[in-house]
Amino acid sequence: MGHDNVAAQAAYFNITPVGISYPIPKSWMLSNYGSYGGTPLCGENTAPRPVVGGMVNILNYEMSCIGASPVQSKVTPNRQNCIVSAFLSGLVFTGISDYASMCKYDAANVNTCPQYLNNTLTFATTFVNGINSTLKARVDDAYSLMAALNISFMIFAKKSSKESLSLLSTTVFQPNDPDFIYFSWSYFYDWFVGYREVISFQGDHSNMTLLTDLELPLMQQIQSxxxxxxxxxxxxxxxxxxxxxxxxxxxxxxxxxxxxxxxxxxxxxxxxxxxxxxxxxxxxxxxxxxxxxxxxxxxxxxxxxxxxxxxxxxxxxxxxxxxxxxxxxxxxxxxxxxxxxxxxxxxxxxxxxxxxxxxxxxxxxxxxxxxxxxxxxxxxxxxxxxxxxxxxxxxxxxxxxxxxxxxxxxxxxxxxxxxxxxxxxxxxxxxxxxxxVKSRLLSSGAKYLYAHKYRTINGIYYLDRASAMLNGIITFRHKQTIYALDIKLWRILVTSAPDISASNRYNVMARSSYPLVDST
Structure with missing residues (x-):
């Protein structure tokens, strides 16, 4: 999408993802379990939370094991997340026939979900090139590779109030629930960009590979x-x-x-x-x-x-x-x-x-x-x-x-x-x-670059006052006396004004010049 394609930019910004999303797999949503947490590194929470409102206290590096203060697990989708999930879930190839059947998995955003899904598909199908069977085959390959990893969610839950606490797990990909696959890729997108991790726990009787909770990168201003x-x-x-x-x-x-x-x-x-x-x-x-x-x-x-x-x-x-x-x-x-x-x-x-x-x-x-x-x-x-x-x-x-x-x-x-x-x-x-020219009042540049012809009269070098200024000599004439400040030496020099007859134009020029008395 080039910066000169204003229509594509407008369509892209029409995608308005929700601020926070809490997608839940169908198997847990229908059972409406009460979740006591979701990490094997901590004990159960003191009180259950309905899993339909989102998983709580799932595996997280930064979370403390405080059972009385559960933290909801969430997805914070941005526009890139929506577009990538729409491609990898195959929605850009098949379209959506029933928005309600998909959006029910995010109970907190049932009303806004259809709008951002529709805007996402509109942008992808209109302005993204290369949507063909070859891309569809690559998407299918990506699904097969990810499904083979068997990445899962887990919760501690009681199937009923009379039963003891159980450890329940379900894969992020739901083979029997194609409507959830968009949200599955939404979880995995955070892993792709480094906002989540995947950790495998190897036990004596079985293994479990879990997706961690969202950990957004630290953002701070650059110090001046x-x-x-x-x-x-x-x-x-x-x-x-x-x-x-x-x-x-x-x-x-x-x-x-x-x-x-x-x-x-x-x-x-x-x-x-x-x-x-x-x-x-x-x-x-x-x-x-x-x-x-x-x-x-x-x-x-x-x-x-x-x-x-x-x-x-x-x-x-x-x-x-x-x-x-x-x-x-x-x-x-x-x-x-x-x-x-x-x-x-x-x-x-x-x-x-x-x-x-x-x-x-x-x-x-x-x-x-x-x-x-x-x-x-x-x-x-x-x-x-x-x-x-x-x-x-x-x-x-x-x-x-x-x-x-x-x-x-x-x-x-x-x-x-x-x-x-x-x-x-x-x-x-x-x-x-x-x-x-031997005067020590001339800089090396003035000595070798100035025009010296006709400047010496009776053995004295007469430097015009404009050239003297460039040479670092500031002159001031008062009657028949010339006061000069040489910034190279930081000395004030006092010299009598030239007393030369105006017999020719060179003498006339010398009469208004500064005599370098050390030039002889």
Missing amino acids: WEVTGNFAQYCRVGVWYATWVMLSVAVVACMYMINSKGNFEGRNMLKLDRVGGMVWVGRPLLILRSMTALCLLSTGSLNLEYSSYFSYFDIPITPWYKVLLASWEVAWLIAVVDDIFLVFTKEYLKYYVTTNTIIVWFIAYVIATSIPVEPHFIYEKSCDLIDVDFAIVCQSGYLLVGQLSRIGLLIATILSSNVGCYIVSRWKMGPLESTQ
């Missing part, structure tokens, strides 16, 4: 501390922090651009991530931000949808532009790797930095679109005894939405692309001269 959501919250806060810091740096840099009347090095502004990110945010948080992107690219999408009647999981198709943006976020990890490898790549980095980023971006996008990660659900119930009588750990299955191998593949792509681009650049460019 067991949900691994805190790490995701930390990652989210880290990403927000990195985003707002980078945005603030960009805004302040723009203010410096306006204040300098356009006298800044435009190419340096393209190094916001590789220079500004390393200085203002730092490698750890940039790695965190890039890892969130890697996790997104390595995780399948899974939505919980609702279709009028059912909730179901759906795998949506991620729009191409979202995949493209997520792939671009990998550039943060590329920037970190480039910054770490600067000790080896040095002057060669600026020749392949853009190419390297585009290559990794393209490969990440192709992998994400051509081989998307699909969620997998593995239904596998298991329990492990951690400490006998103290702790048991059970799990129902696994919901796998991500692939660690995909993260490894993306990281390997970044590293191999970086090494490959460096080798090609070194082979193509040949030996390069070392940079002449």
Whole structure:
């Protein structure tokens, strides 16, 4: 039954099982015995209960032997129970000619029984495919196998008030009573799904195989501390922090651009991530931000949808532009790797930095679109005894939405692309001269990635204030003095404003820049 078949869903939800059912075999119902209990592990009850109202105190692991407080045995059928019982009892093949003859076995629900039986058969015969002779033969085989097990009920009863207590037993399947077979399978369904057990008692003179009472599974809410959501919250806060810091740096840099009347090095502004990110945010948080992107690219999408009647999981198709943006976020990890490898790549980095980023971006996008990660659900119930009588750990299955191998593949792509681009650049460019910029106020990224041409005048390096902001130097000019806070050193530096004649456009640019006096 697909989630798009609304008619089938409506028919399914029209099946309204009773909350509690007390089916009794015909042989005991007609005799109307008084039951004194139904478990060989306990003595008889202090007073009898009419068995027509349901069996009491049948075999149960959790029940205490308290004869004065008998517990009624019951069936709590759900829709699946009704449908499976209707198939295995053969009702979907033969139909029901007389609802009253069947429903009399559940005396507590005589009026509601015909309705849920009729709705069950309507759903099964209308929307379940494959109802044929082959299925009927398999149902007959299932009946034969179950009947051979000779699974029974038992009660302590007195056939009359003058007789002594007797142990009575009857098989769950009643060969001479075909109308009870639906309820027999209803009992067995609970055994199939693990709500009952079958126990065989081996005696000196005879054997007895009994069906236990209903034991519903323990249901409880998951503890909040067991949900691994805190790490995701930390990652989210880290990403927000990195985003707002980078945005603030960009805004302040723009203010410096306006204040300098356009006298800044435009190419340096393209190094916001590789220079500004390393200085203002730092490698750890940039790695965190890039890892969130890697996790997104390595995780399948899974939505919980609702279709009028059912909730179901759906795998949506991620729009191409979202995949493209997520792939671009990998550039943060590329920037970190480039910054770490600067000790080896040095002057060669600026020749392949853009190419390297585009290559990794393209490969990440192709992998994400051509081989998307699909969620997998593995239904596998298991329990492990951690400490006998103290702790048991059970799990129902696994919901796998991500692939660690995909993260490894993306990281390997970044590293191999970086090494490959460096080798090609070194082979193509040949030996390069070392940079002449020696100022210790420049970060490693600014030293090797900034445009330095025409920035040195009379032996002093003039760094425009917008580029200085990306480099972690906040400058404030008051008259002929420039105050600078270097966040890398946590030092306030005081320098005289440049006193250079405006003889050419480079000198004009230097007049509004911050002089690095240690560059000589």
